[in-house]
Amino acid sequence: MNAPTPAEHLLPHVHQREVPAACIDALRQRFGERCSTALAVREQHGRDESSFAAPPPAAVVFAESTADVAAAVALASQYRVPVIPFGVGSSLEGHLLAVQGGISLDVGRMNQVLSVNAEDLTVTVQPGVTRKQLNEAIRSTGLFFPIDPGADASIGGMCATRASGTNAVRYGTMRENVLGLEVVTASGEVIRTGTRARKSSAGYDLTRLMVGSEGTLGVITEITLRIYPLPEAVSAAVCSFPSIEAAVRTTIQIIQIGIPIARVELIDSNTVRMVNAHAKLGLREEPMLLMEFHGSPAGVQEQAQQVQEIASEHGGNAFEWASTPEERTRLWTARHNAYFAAIQSRPGCRAISTDTCVPISRLADCLLDSVAEADASGIPYFLVGHVGDGNFHFGYLLDPAIPQERVTAEQLNHQLVARALALGGTCSGEHGVGLHKMEFLRTEAGDGAVAMMRTIKQALDPHNILNPGKIFAL
Numbered sequence: 001m002n003a004p005t006p007a008e009h010l011l012p013h014v015h016q017r018e019v020p021a022a023c024i025d026a027l028r029q030r031f032g033e034r035c036s037t038a039l040a041v042r043e044q045h046g047r048d049e050s051s052f053a054a055p056p057p058a059a060v061v062f063a064e065s066t067a068d069v070a071a072a073v074a075l076a077s078q079y080r081v082p083v084i085p086f087g088v089g090s091s092l093e094g095h096l097l098a099v100q101g102g103i104s105l106d107v108g109r110m111n112q113v114l115s116v117n118a119e120d121l122t123v124t125v126q127p128g129v130t131r132k133q134l135n136e137a138i139r140s141t142g143l144f145f146p147i148d149p150g151a152d153a154s155i156g157g158m159c160a161t162r163a164s165g166t167n168a169v170r171y172g173t174m175r176e177n178v179l180g181l182e183v184v185t186a187s188g189e190v191i192r193t194g195t196r197a198r199k200s201s202a203g204y205d206l207t208r209l210m211v212g213s214e215g216t217l218g219v220i221t222e223i224t225l226r227i228y229p230l231p232e233a234v235s236a237a238v239c240s241f242p243s244i245e246a247a248v249r250t251t252i253q254i255i256q257i258g259i260p261i262a263r264v265e266l267i268d269s270n271t272v273r274m275v276n277a278h279a280k281l282g283l284r285e286e287p288m289l290l291m292e293f294h295g296s297p298a299g300v301q302e303q304a305q306q307v308q309e310i311a312s313e314h315g316g317n318a319f320e321w322a323s324t325p326e327e328r329t330r331l332w333t334a335r336h337n338a339y340f341a342a343i344q345s346r347p348g349c350r351a352i353s354t355d356t357c358v359p360i361s362r363l364a365d366c367l368l369d370s371v372a373e374a375d376a377s378g379i380p381y382f383l384v385g386h387v388g389d390g391n392f393h394f395g396y397l398l399d400p401a402i403p404q405e406r407v408t409a410e411q412l413n414h415q416l417v418a419r420a421l422a423l424g425g426t427c428s429g430e431h432g433v434g435l436h437k438m439e440f441l442r443t444e445a446g447d448g449a450v451a452m453m454r455t456i457k458q459a460l461d462p463h464n465i466l467n468p469g470k471i472f473a474l
Contacts, residue, residue, distance in 0.1 A: 074188025093434025127156025
């Protein structure tokens with residue numbers, strides 16, 4: 001691969017497309033006060049959790065129904081204006097930035113749980129429903145939705161980026177848990193993909209095509225999901241290790257012998273220290289595995305005993321249990337806030353985050369070499385990983401006033417991704433491609449596969465209005 005490009009240099013090749021005044025007027029006529037051109041509103045919708053900066057969109061439209069989305073997209077199509085779907089703004093790879101101008105289409109007000117089919121273990125929701133809201137809504141049924149990317153992301157955004165998170169090792173990712181969609185196409189037409197049935201052999205799998213398309217092929221307006229019975233028993237545990245390698249070797253053995261662990265998260269000593277300071281915890285500041293077990297009381301006890309024995313073989317110590325919901329919530333909240341704890345540890349910094357995933361057998365090789373490079377660089381960083389499925393995240397903490405730190409961080413990111421690809425992995429386990437990983441996608445998939453993706457994009461969005469400038473350049 002070529003030398004890495006500093007993040008601020010990734011945007012100039014993308015041009016701002018003019019939004020005609022007539023388009024804004026038409027949107028105002030259709031949406032009234034729900035079409036805003038106020039700078040503060042536009043700036044809010046012109047950034048996400050990435051380190052990129054781009055001009056804000058020309059306007060923000062707040063949709064409240066599928067009909068609203070269809071009308072907004074149809075007007076955008078008429079005037080050849082880009083449309084960028086917006087949920088809660090928690091993405092990390094620049095997905096929400098208006099790099100070619102246009103309008104931001106906020107679906108956050110489309111936040112209704114439309115139907116719960118407890119007998120079939122399915123639920124249908126609008127895209128603005130967040131994962132926490134969904135689980136609160138279905139808690140009384142004894143069911144839950146397990147996909148947990150950490151942030152309280154919207155279900156529509158989680159579909160768009162093919163999110164996964166801490167429970168993926170047992171319950172899979174959004175790819176496995178989305179059964180059907182309602183989607184507004186680039187022309188403003190409303191289509192449906194999939195059904196509530198658990199399987200189908202009917203035609204192309206348009207649901208899987210849309211899941212992970214990052215808003216470039218359609219705007220998702222309704223989602224049907226798999227849901228699961230709440231486990232009879234849940235127990236969490238933390239275990240400290242003398243080294244990252246020992247923690248990783250423990251994880252590999254847990255997975256390879258088939259223990260059905262629900263969550264297994266790696267946190268390095270840097271991150272434990274940051275989390276302790278942020279959440280007022282007293283965790284041992286050593287590499288740590290944070291684990292959770294689901295099942296019957298006897299099954300949970302058996303799983304935990306097996307894991308404790310494996311951990312002991314690798315030097316694991318200070319095995320501590322969190323059996324009450326309050327204790328578990330405190331631990332997992334601290335883990336989910338690791339990103340914010342890291343940002344707080346270096347006031348004024350920005351983070352460049354990456355999220356490679358490799359086959360579990362190559363996890364130690366990839367992770368340990370990447371840690372050594374990060375340590376040698378002198379750049380502060382945090383490391384967390386959903387290591388049960390070979391997925392881990394580095395976050396490099398940059399001082400925006402020191403340009404060389406960004407260059408160094410991009411080099412580290414480049415080397416990490418190149419290593420993951422060489423080991424049979426992927427450039428992104430769950431964050432998506434967005435802006436940051438466009439070249440890595442080409443390296444991973446090959447020119448022929450990317451050309452096929454472009455062909456699909458051009459066929460479904462001939463005027464390139466749906467979140468243009470993401471995943472690949474046209």
